Amino acid sequence: MRTIQHFIDGKHSDGTSGRHGSVTNPATGEVTGRVPLASESEVDTAVSSAAKAFETWGTASLAKRTQVMFNYRELVNAHRDEIAELITAEHGKVHSDALGEVARGLEIVELACGIPQLLKGETSTQVSTRVDVESIRQPVGVVAGITPFNFPAMVPMWMFPVALACGNAFVLKPSEKDPSATLRLVELAHQAGVPDGVLNVVHGDKTAVDRLLEHPDVEAVSFVGSTPIAKHVHDTAGAHGKRVQALGGAKNHMLVLPDADLDQAADAAVSAAYGSAGERCMAVSVVVAVDPIGDELVGKIADRARALTIGPGDDPASEMGPLITAEHRDRVASYVPKAREQGAEVVVDGTGLVVDGHEDGFFTGVSLVDKVTPEMDVYADEIFGPVLAVVRAESYEEALGLINRSRWGNGTALFTRDGGAARRFQLEVKAGMVGVNVPIPVPVGYHSFGGWKDSLFGDHHIYGNDGVHFYTRGKVITTRWPDPSDGGVDLGFPSNS
Numbered sequence: 001m002r003t004i005q006h007f008i009d010g011k012h013s014d015g016t017s018g019r020h021g022s023v024t025n026p027a028t029g030e031v032t033g034r035v036p037l038a039s040e041s042e043v044d045t046a047v048s049s050a051a052k053a054f055e056t057w058g059t060a061s062l063a064k065r066t067q068v069m070f071n072y073r074e075l076v077n078a079h080r081d082e083i084a085e086l087i088t089a090e091h092g093k094v095h096s097d098a099l100g101e102v103a104r105g106l107e108i109v110e111l112a113c114g115i116p117q118l119l120k121g122e123t124s125t126q127v128s129t130r131v132d133v134e135s136i137r138q139p140v141g142v143v144a145g146i147t148p149f150n151f152p153a154m155v156p157m158w159m160f161p162v163a164l165a166c167g168n169a170f171v172l173k174p175s176e177k178d179p180s181a182t183l184r185l186v187e188l189a190h191q192a193g194v195p196d197g198v199l200n201v202v203h204g205d206k207t208a209v210d211r212l213l214e215h216p217d218v219e220a221v222s223f224v225g226s227t228p229i230a231k232h233v234h235d236t237a238g239a240h241g242k243r244v245q246a247l248g249g250a251k252n253h254m255l256v257l258p259d260a261d262l263d264q265a266a267d268a269a270v271s272a273a274y275g276s277a278g279e280r281c282m283a284v285s286v287v288v289a290v291d292p293i294g295d296e297l298v299g300k301i302a303d304r305a306r307a308l309t310i311g312p313g314d315d316p317a318s319e320m321g322p323l324i325t326a327e328h329r330d331r332v333a334s335y336v337p338k339a340r341e342q343g344a345e346v347v348v349d350g351t352g353l354v355v356d357g358h359e360d361g362f363f364t365g366v367s368l369v370d371k372v373t374p375e376m377d378v379y380a381d382e383i384f385g386p387v388l389a390v391v392r393a394e395s396y397e398e399a400l401g402l403i404n405r406s407r408w409g410n411g412t413a414l415f416t417r418d419g420g421a422a423r424r425f426q427l428e429v430k431a432g433m434v435g436v437n438v439p440i441p442v443p444v445g446y447h448s449f450g451g452w453k454d455s456l457f458g459d460h461h462i463y464g465n466d467g468v469h470f471y472t473r474g475k476v477i478t479t480r481w482p483d484p485s486d487g488g489v490d491l492g493f494p495s496n497s
């Protein structure tokens with residue numbers, strides 16, 4: 001069994017806390033690794049290493065930081081397959097999906113390669129006689145990143161490439177469930193020329209996270225994970241004077257209008273609901289079918305759902321892999337009988353699935369539940385698994401009202417051929433990311449990612465311009481180079497002339 005190590009100050013280290021977590025291959029149920037769970041003092045060591053490294057990295061030239069990012073881009077690109085294999089071995093998602101995750105993370109490294117352009121300041125000349133004003137942005141210092149299990153490569157890459165390119169030092173606390181891909185990405189960054197201490201990994205649980213949230217030398221915290229923990233992170237880090245962006249959970253609705261191409265809508269619903277076994281924060285978990293297309297759409301989704309191939313992620317024939325743990329699988333599966341008891345119609349029940357040769361893996365099949373209403377648990381909770389709920393609505397207005405009353409507002413999508421309806425929807429819907437005939441509207445790297453309501457706590461979305469703003473502080477410099485004729489005491493408030 002492998003021990004997955006911390007990476008602090010440019011060196012691997014075993015934990016000294018005496019506490020460990022188990023890393024499991026979800027396709028087999030076999031425990032494959034041990035991950036140390038850091039103590040508070042191990043977190044302190046990582047933060048002080050980052051604080052020391054920041055003293056030089058924070059003033060390293062833009063040319064140097066950019067060069068390191070370009071080197072890193074090449075290295076991640078060259079190691080795509082290896083990283084994807086590590087993801088599949090610990091998360092379970094299929095190899096092609098894992099490769100897609102690496103590609104979307106690389107997009108942010110590519111964004112960071114353009115940091116000289118992104119950090120350009122603004123100047124105004126002669127705002128007053130012989131007075132110029134310049135706005136610049138400077139790194140904040142030591143930044144902490146805390147990431148979820150479902151994207152062990154992409155989500156860390158949403159954070160540290162931008163933070164480092166802006167001149168910060170970083171302490172990353174990956175998910176303890178699948179930490180190897182994250183650690184490998186950090187090793188590659190070191191190989192690319194990121195100096196010792198600038199990018200550290202401490203593995204751990206609540207003890208490590210809470211220490212990062214309270215540590216006086218951590219200036220900013222980026223978090224991605226479930227809503228209750230996002231709120232805890234936001235409130236605790238905020239109470240300790242840090243800037244914080246905490247992205248939480250989701251329940252993403254896909255609204256299908258009667259004029260939509262129903263085959264394309266069904267393809268999109270199945271891909272977005274069951275891809276990565278529904279363990280995506282941008283997964284479609286609710287389809288809202290506007291009358292009279294409900295029966296036809298549900299039939300098309302059911303046909304496609306029944307045809308999916310479920311198996312281990314390293315088998316090229318598999319379209320969907322297992323869930324992350326047995327407990328999570330059982331929790332996800334429990335929503336299907338509960339929905340039936342609460343009056344919904346279970347059209348496809350995948351909960352009894354057994355994958356031959358992988359009886360101990362954490363598999364469940366895909367489920368489709370129709371005629372769901374908002375009070376049912378299958379609608380009200382974030383399930384984070386391959387269970388798709390269908391709600392019937394009589395009109396666009398009823399469907400929009402349902403989406404806007406949801407406690408979450410991460411992503412949403414509309415399927416239609418009507419440009420006017422699409423325009424209305426994009427202005428009226430209360431969610432941070434909107435797709436028009438696009439089921440998973442994850443913004444490209446040069447826009448920013450973030451939800452509304454309980455899907456994000458804090459003011460900044462992640463990556464893109466918001467990422468650069470989050471990881472830098474603004475400063476405005478007003479300069480006068482006096483002429484010999486200037487002078488004289490004046491106690492009045494400075495005004496421009």
Ligand code: NAD
Binds near residue numbers: 173205227230382
């Ligand atoms: P999680 O909230 O359980 O864990 C996220 C991180 O917080 C992990 O590093 C974990 O170690 C840490 N953590 C867990 N419990 C903690 C506690 N009590 N105190 C302090 N830290 C704690 O989330 P997860 O199960 O790893 O990931 C799935 C969740 O993440 C889903 O809710 C999903 O919607 C969400 N997610 C959101 C986005 C987004 O962009 N909004 C993206 C990916 C995942």
